[in-house]
Amino acid sequence: MLNEEQRKQFEKEAIPHMDAIYNYAQRMCNDPDEAEDLVQETFLKAYRFFDKFEIGTNCKAWLFRILKNTFINKYRKDTKEPEKVDYGSIEEFYELIRDTNSNSINLEDTIFENVFDDEVSTALQRLPDEFRTVIILCDIEGMTYEEIAEFLDCPIGTVRSRLHRARNVLATTLLEYAKSKGFAKDS
Amino acid sequence: MKQSTPQMFELVTGSIDNQLSQSEQSSIDAEIAKSASLQFYAQIERATKNTIQSRPSLRHSAPESLRTSILSQLDAIDQQQSQQTENENVSTSKMTGSVFSMFIARPYRAVASFLLIIMVGYGVTKMVLPNESINFSSDNNFCSQSLVNYELLNSGSASLALKTNNIEELRSYFKSKNLNFTVELPIIDGEFQGATVCEGSSHKIVTVVYKTKENKLIAMSEMKMEGDKTPLPIYDDVKSTVKQGGWYWQKVNNNTSFVAWKKNDVLCTVVSDIPVEQLAKLFSWEKV
Numbered sequence: 001m002l003n004e005e006q007r008k009q010f011e012k013e014a015i016p017h018m019d020a021i022y023n024y025a026q027r028m029c030n031d032p033d034e035a036e037d038l039v040q041e042t043f044l045k046a047y048r049f050f051d052k053f054e055i056g057t058n059c060k061a062w063l064f065r066i067l068k069n070t071f072i073n074k075y076r077k078d079t080k081e082p083e084k085v086d087y088g089s090i091e092e093f094y095e096l097i098r099d100t101n102s103n104s105i106n107l108e109d110t111i112f113e114n115v116f117d118d119e120v121s122t123a124l125q126r127l128p129d130e131f132r133t134v135i136i137l138c139d140i141e142g143m144t145y146e147e148i149a150e151f152l153d154c155p156i157g158t159v160r161s162r163l164h165r166a167r168n169v170l171a172t173t174l175l176e177y178a179k180s181k182g183f184a185k186d187s
Numbered sequence: 188m189k190q191s192t193p194q195m196f197e198l199v200t201g202s203i204d205n206q207l208s209q210s211e212q213s214s215i216d217a218e219i220a221k222s223a224s225l226q227f228y229a230q231i232e233r234a235t236k237n238t239i240q241s242r243p244s245l246r247h248s249a250p251e252s253l254r255t256s257i258l259s260q261l262d263a264i265d266q267q268q269s270q271q272t273e274n275e276n277v278s279t280s281k282m283t284g285s286v287f288s289m290f291i292a293r294p295y296r297a298v299a300s301f302l303l304i305i306m307v308g309y310g311v312t313k314m315v316l317p318n319e320s321i322n323f324s325s326d327n328n329f330c331s332q333s334l335v336n337y338e339l340l341n342s343g344s345a346s347l348a349l350k351t352n353n354i355e356e357l358r359s360y361f362k363s364k365n366l367n368f369t370v371e372l373p374i375i376d377g378e379f380q381g382a383t384v385c386e387g388s389s390h391k392i393v394t395v396v397y398k399t400k401e402n403k404l405i406a407m408s409e410m411k412m413e414g415d416k417t418p419l420p421i422y423d424d425v426k427s428t429v430k431q432g433g434w435y436w437q438k439v440n441n442n443t444s445f446v447a448w449k450k451n452d453v454l455c456t457v458v459s460d461i462p463v464e465q466l467a468k469l470f471s472w473e474k475v
Binding site for chain 1: 196197199200201204206231232234235236237238239240242244245246247248249250253254256257258260261264265
């Protein structure tokens with residue numbers, strides 16, 4: 001049971017993470033209404049469990065774990081299916097790396113500059129769930145590998161490996177967009 | 188010159204995210220310095236990461252209406268719990284300390300919490316407990332069936348009418364059987380692993396299995412009593428305990444706990460390999 005003090009604590013610790021939770025829910029559901037339902041359920045569940053939360057520990061990670069359980073419980077049907085990853089794209093990416101002249105452009109600053117926001121968003125959305133998850137948690141939410149591993153219940157090495165592959169797929173898609181704008185050249 | 192391995196590329200990823208140990212970082216820094224492909228790869232990957240990080244449009248903000256709605260619902264929960272506390276002050280004096288103290292200290296909330304579990308059953312609002320005439324000496328009773336069901340599930344040898352990890356399939360199953368049944372997941376800090384329905388000639392039991400963070404299982408069983416010709420009986424001591432609104436707890440062996448309780452006319456059970464004190468912590472408490 002939460003008293004007034006705990007309510008204040010909840011609003012201080014948990015509520016500020018609502019945008020992050022909503023963003024992840026929206027990215028996973030790809031539907032604003034479903035995302036809202038998921039976030040609502042997550043926060044109500046978190047509130048009921050708040051007396052189990054240890055103040056001073058990572059509230060954001062705790063909320064993400066509740067969100068994950070809620071998401072799985074609601075949308076479990078397809079989660080047992082192994083993700084289909086376009087490994088062809090990864091191979092193409094390495095081909096691209098081998099064949100491109102790295103001195104020709106300042107890649108880091110400019111290569112994806114002309115890619116539109118909605119194209120980046122689409123590329124992110126097209127990633128398999130397991131790849132999209134690590135990208136969101138690492139690059140948007142700024143979680144450490146340890147936090148992500150805890151969230152995914154997997155070794156840190158798996159997190160790193162997934163991030164590596166996810167960025168390869170993402171980079172390949174973004175390079176395609178860049179090429180279509182005539183910015184990056186075919187080898 | 189040594190060829191760059193996939194492991195090295197993965198270390199580049201760790202390096203970009205600043206997530207390597209000092210020795211790993213030194214090692215990959217040395218490799219990057221020697222390898223044009225690693226340098227190029229690092230640039231591409233950093234550009235990809237920067238692109239994601241630098242686009243505010245990739246961050247969806249929670250709508251204000253959602254924020255308001257959640258805060259309102261928190262108010263409603265507070266209000267309910269405040270009323271609940273008043274009721275508890277009256278009732279807790281009747282309770283005694285036991286291994287079930289965590290439940291007993293907050294009986295209404297406990298009952299309310301498990302009401303959600305109760306709803307994982309057939310036509311729960313219409314179920315009734317077996318009456319006095321039932322033969323309690325039967326081995327095939329509700330309690331033992333719960334335990335047997337739990338063991339069968341754990342060993343993977345349950346004879347099942349349905350096994351699913353999807354709540355919608357479970358709902359569809361009951362619908363296909365023309366059963367007036369509401370499936371609601373209990374509020375539990377665990378992951379829904381699946382539900383099974385075992386059908387016998389005179390009874391049906393639904394078992395819901397959750398996995399907690401510690402990879403332990405909880406099985407919850409429910410059965411339809413209404414309309415059953417020979418419903419499964421329950422033990423005398425269980426019956427007398429739950430009839431008085433109490434909780435029956437039995438340590439089956441070192442690894443298994445059995446819990447039974449009653450809400451109105453519905454008997455519910457939990458079988459778990461989690462000690463009951465810890466089990467209590469996995470459930471939230473709310474007013475009916």
